[in-house]
Amino acid sequence: MTGMPVSVATAPTPVDPFATPVAAPSHFLHHLNPLTKIAAVVPAMVLLAFTRDLDTPLAFIALSYLLLLTGARLSRGVVALLFLAVPAGVALLTFGFSIWIDDTLVSDTPAVLRIGDWVLYEGALAIGLATALRLCAILALALIGGLTTNGPDLVRAAVQQLHVPYRVGYTALAAYRFVPRFGYELSVIRAAHRVRGAGGRWGGRGPIARLMRGWGYIVPLLASGIRHAERVALSMDARAFGAHPTRTERHLVPWRARDTVFLVALLTASAALFTLTWPWLAA
Structure with a gap:
């Protein structure tokens, strides 16, 4: 049949979890x-x-x-x-x-x-x-x-305008992006502990109970951080990070x-x- 509109399924555009909301033109800063x-x-x-x-x-x-x-x-x-x-x-x-x-x-x-x-x-x-x-x-x-x-734009500007070595700048950027990742992992670990009833006698309220429960988060959080660091290192190696003195910039500031x-x-x-x-x- 001709003249009929044809709908084409398109994949949703991926959203960057680290991106900041687009500012209005009046917010010139x-x-x-x-x-x-x-x-x-x-x-x-x-x-x-x-x-x-x-x-x-x-x-x-x-x-x-x-x-x-x-x-x-x-x-x-x-x-x-x-x-x-x-x-x-x-x-x-x-x-x-x-x-x-x-x-x-x-x-x-x-x-x-x-x-x-x-x-x-x-x-x-x-x-x-x-x-x-x-x-x-x-x-x-x-x-x-x-x-x-935001931190990523500051790093990109330092690399592009101040000619900071990208090995230093983007390593700092990768470390900066660990912060929200750790926050997410901590929330997952807390939820898992609550579901499993972990904490024992320190399951109540108060600063001492919070402190003692916090000790139980350290080991799984470190393990999760090490796994995430390994994945980041492998992805950087796959992209030949550090193999050349300069790199092509994806985001220009x-x-x-x-x-x-x-x-x-x-x-x-x-x-x-x-x-x-x-x-x-x-x-």
């Missing part, structure tokens, strides 16, 4: 070369380590948050990290650093808290806050690349014009912030 995001923030991170004021780290925290909120794909956990965990960490670090300050250095400032003979001075609190904000600013800059880059624009723009913004605040004026 995910589309940048990983090396761009590292090179753009490292100079500011290094200089922030030598600042002592409050304005400079606050400015870089605001800049980092602005980039993350406008250019990154943020989950609920990441939002909680940015707006709950980070402020709580700053408060904790501020108090922790302030109690280690020598009282003789800040005794001329007003007292904020008194507990018996112990006194917390305003100067100590200011030094602790400056230190905490400095660490927070460095962390916020690191999150620009850390939240928008190019350096585009937008990478250069982002790098220049962020370095310029960092220089402008340091110029406006000039944290070394007192020195």
